[in-house]
Amino acid sequence: MKxxxxxxxxxxxxxxxxxxxxxxxxxxxxQWLYFIALLYFCFxxxxxxxxxxxxxxxxxFTATLPVLRxxxxxxxxxSLVVLEVLQIVVAAVCVVLKLTVMTTPNYIFLDGNLAFLxxxxxxxxxxxxxxxPMFYQTAYKIAMPAILATVVSVAFAAAVExxxxxxxxxxxxxxxxxxxxxxxxxxxxxxxxxxxxNIAAYRVSAARFETVDL
Amino acid sequence: MNIxxxxxxxxxxxxxxxxxxxxxxxxxxxxxxxxxxxxGKTTTLKTIMKMVNKDSGTVRVFGQDFDRSELEIKQxxxxxxxxxxxFPKHRLGxxxxxxxxxxPAWDEAAYRAYLSRFHLDEAKRVDELSSGMRVKYSxxxxxxxxxxxxxxxxxxxxxxxxxRDDLLELFQELIEDGDKSILFSTxxxxxxxxxxxxxxxxxxxxxxxxxxxxxxxxxxxLVKGPRRQLDTLTAGMVSxxxxxxxxxxxxxxxxxxxxxxxxxxxxxLEDIMVYHERKGEQTHESAAV
Numbered sequence: 180m181k182x183x184x185x186x187x188x189x190x191x192x193x194x195x196x197x198x199x200x201x202x203x204x205x206x207x208x209x210q211w212l213y214f215i216a217l218l219y220f221c222f223x224x225x226x227x228x229x230x231x232x233x234x235x236x237x238x239x240f241t242a243t244l245p246v247l248r249x250x251x252x253x254x255x256x257x258s259l260v261v262l263e264v265l266q267i268v269v270a271a272v273c274v275v276l277k278l279t280v281m282t283t284p285n286y287i288f289l290d291g292n293l294a295f296l297x298x299x300x301x302x303x304x305x306x307x308x309x310x311x312p313m314f315y316q317t318a319y320k321i322a323m324p325a326i327l328a329t330v331v332s333v334a335f336a337a338a339v340e341x342x343x344x345x346x347x348x349x350x351x352x353x354x355x356x357x358x359x360x361x362x363x364x365x366x367x368x369x370x371x372x373x374x375x376x377n378i379a380a381y382r383v384s385a386a387r388f389e390t391v392d393l
Numbered sequence: 394m395n396i397x398x399x400x401x402x403x404x405x406x407x408x409x410x411x412x413x414x415x416x417x418x419x420x421x422x423x424x425x426x427x428x429x430x431x432x433g434k435t436t437t438l439k440t441i442m443k444m445v446n447k448d449s450g451t452v453r454v455f456g457q458d459f460d461r462s463e464l465e466i467k468q469x470x471x472x473x474x475x476x477x478x479x480f481p482k483h484r485l486g487x488x489x490x491x492x493x494x495x496x497p498a499w500d501e502a503a504y505r506a507y508l509s510r511f512h513l514d515e516a517k518r519v520d521e522l523s524s525g526m527r528v529k530y531s532x533x534x535x536x537x538x539x540x541x542x543x544x545x546x547x548x549x550x551x552x553x554x555x556x557r558d559d560l561l562e563l564f565q566e567l568i569e570d571g572d573k574s575i576l577f578s579t580x581x582x583x584x585x586x587x588x589x590x591x592x593x594x595x596x597x598x599x600x601x602x603x604x605x606x607x608x609x610x611x612x613x614x615l616v617k618g619p620r621r622q623l624d625t626l627t628a629g630m631v632s633x634x635x636x637x638x639x640x641x642x643x644x645x646x647x648x649x650x651x652x653x654x655x656x657x658x659x660x661x662l663e664d665i666m667v668y669h670e671r672k673g674e675q676t677h678e679s680a681a682v
Contacts, residue, residue, distance in 0.1 A: 182494035189491050190480055240479040242444045244495045245467035393444040 183246055183254035191232050192258055196224045200262070203269035206291050207276065209283060213291050214336035216273075217299050220266045221306055221332050225259060226325040229314065238318050242393055249385035252315060256307065256381050263303040271296055277356070284356045289343045293362040294353040297369025298339055304376030306332045308383075315384040318391045395456075396420045396542055396574045397441075402450035404440055409598060411436055414450070416593045416603040418542075421571040423564055425585035425606075426578040427662065428595040429670050434578040435474075437595065438546050442472050454542060468496060471535020471543045475550070478519070478527070485522075485530060486515035496538035504537035525556035532563070543567070545577040549584050557581070561588045582662035592662065596669060606662070613665050617641045618655040625650070632671040643668030 202219035205211065232238070232255075241251055270291075277291040289295055306328045313324035342349035352361050395417050402414040411433050418424045428434045439445040441452050443463060452459040454466045480488055493499050508515065511529040513522075522530065528548050535543055549557045565588050567573050579585065585592060585606065593603040602609055616626065619639040629648020633640050643660060660668075 182491075185494050186491045189487065190483060235481070235483075236479040239444075239474060242442070243472045243474070244492070245464050246495070247464065390446060392446055393439065 180250055180254065183241075183250055184257060186241070187254050187258040191235070191237055192228060192262070193231060196228060196262055197265065199224045200265040200269045203266050204273055206270055206273040207281065209281070210285055210287065212288050212336075212340060213270075213285075213295060214289075214299070214302065214340070217266055217270055217302065218329075218332060218336065220263060220303070221325075221329045224262050224266075225306070225310065225328070226321060228258065228262075229321040229325065233319055233321060238393060248388050252311070252385045252388050253381060256311060256377060256384070259307060259311075260377060263307075267296060267299055267303070270299060278358065282356055287344065288340050290354050290356050292353075292355065293358055294365040297362075297366035298336075298353065300366075300369035300373035301376075302332050302335050304373040305335055308376045308380045311380045312383040312387060315388040315391065318388060318393065394420045396454065397576060398451075398453040399437075399441060400451045400453075402437065402440055402452065403448045404436060404445060405448055409433070409436070411440065411598045414440075414595070414598070414600050416600060418574055418576055418591065420574055421568055422590040423568055423575045423577070423588055424591040424593060425582075425589035426576060426593050426595065427580065427582055427585065427666060428578075429580060429666070432595045433598040434580075434595060435546050436598075438472075438474075438544055438576075438578060442470075442544065468498065468538070469541045471532070471538070471540030471545075473528070473531040473535065473543070473545045473548060475547050481520035482518055484516055484518055485513060488519070489515065489534065492534050492538075498539045500537055500539055503539075504533065507533040507536055523556075524551040525553070525560070528552065528556075528560060536567070541573055543573065543575045543577070545575065547579055548577055549579055549581055557584060558587070564588050582666055585662055594666065594669070601669060602665075609665065610659055610662070612646055613643055613660050614646045614649055614657045615641060615660045615664055616644050616649060616655050616657050618652070622652065622654055625652075632668045634671075 199219055203216045205216035206213045274291045274293070274296060284290055309331050310324050310328035313327065314321060339349075339353070343354050353365060355362070397418040399417070400415050402411055404411040409431075414433070414437055426434055426437070436445060440447045441459070443459065455469060457466055459466055489504070511526070511533060513526065513530055513533060519527065532543075549560055552560065561584055564575055564577070568575060589606055591604065592606050592609050594601045594609075602612075613631070617639065620635065623633065623640050623642075626642065626644065629645040631643040631645070633642035643664060649655070649657060
């Protein structure tokens with residue numbers, strides 16, 4: 180597994196993908212839709228990672244190595260998770276700045292707070308649960324899985340933002356520049372959902388990849 | 394001792410089937426796996442390596458069941474699909490750094506020795522190498538992790554005659570010490586005449602022959618004669634060609650009758666393959682004669 184991860188980060192994950200995490204700093208823009216800052220991962224890093232892997236014929240290279248297919252899926256999932264967490268870590272730094280220095284609230288959309296970070300985890304979890312199982316049905320078709328996974332993530336973010344705008348109960352739960360118990364619970368629950376969705380994504384993807392003829 | 398045993402391997406696609414593919418490779422020998430394009434050579438090799446899921450059948454390597462001991466077996470196999478064409482923009486050194494991590498038995502001294510012997514520069518990118526050099530790089534990786542069984546899919550296609558000859562000599566050299574075996578597929582039959590000990594011939598997903606090269610050659614004869622003799626030679630004939638002087642046919646040696654009008658000579662592997670491949674067309678042609 181260690182060797183597979185080394186292969187992912189040495190040969191497949193382009194160093195530019197780490198820079199995409201810096202898009203999370205767009206959260207510092209006042210009165211903006213902060214989810215967009217995180218969605219750059221879905222727009223850029225994830226599809227390009229799979230496209231590069233396909234261009235490099237990485238799946239055939241890996242098939243010649245002494246590895247199990249399920250570990251190949253696990254290594255790819257871990258690569259995605261590392262990049263996603265990096266995206267959220269940069270966002271978290273910006274959220275801390277928002278909560279402590281730039282304290283002006285977002286008058287329309289969801290504030291940059293701990294609940295936002297928790298919901299971001301859920302968004303990435305949804306992205307992975309759609310992308311990976313769909314991709315590993317063929318292990319080469321990436322366009323449709325990437326489009327659908329992005330649509331689902333954008334739909335989730337839009338639903339949250341619309342909820343904050345039009346449903347006071349949702350706004351009370353997630354919005355606000357003062358950290359509440361609900362915000363902390365949302366963050367913890369978001370991380371748990373992210374972990375659960377990734378485990379499910381791994382299981383379904385690994386089972387599907389086992390049946391693929393390369 | 395058998396290093397590779399393939400038994401009744403089956404795989405069905407909508408338009409193609411591998412049917413009960415069985416053959417055995419003994420330790421310390423080279424086996425050529427021949428067949429025309431689309432005959433099932435690559436599918437068979439991929440099925441052996443579990444890149445393609447088999448419908449039924451068993452593969453045993455080093456006496457172990459492949460399904461049960463996949464990781465252990467793969468440590469001792471060097472598998473190469475054509476020339477190295479993955480990671481074209483990466484440097485050889487970068488790829489080696491990764492491959493090295495997968496093999497506890499990696500022999501760095503051997504790797505350096507093969508790099509120097511094949512004049513491979515680690516700083517070069519894969520797409521800067523010629524086809525022959527890419528094959529040599531793949532072999533370098535396989536040999537550096539002390540692979541005992543090399544499974545090579547079309548390693549010589551795309552190489553010029555000098556590079557091919559070079560490679561075939563290397564194959565012979567590799568098995569000299571008796572601890573390596575090679576199974577390689579090709580449709581260039583002249584390659585096998587230079588180095589193969591055993592031949593397995595596949596046609597339309599079915600193994601037609603699998604035996605020692607000299608046994609295979611001895612099993613068939615090229616028979617030439619006047620057209621009037623053709624009708625007397627139905628038994629044991631694989632297929633035939635008509636020409637201005639009469640006919641030329643591939644026949645099973647045991648079925649050739651004593652006949653002063655017939656000229657009999659040993660076929661090449663190419664003759665055996667070509668006449669077998671024409672077998673489907675023969676009925677139609679026969680009817681037209």
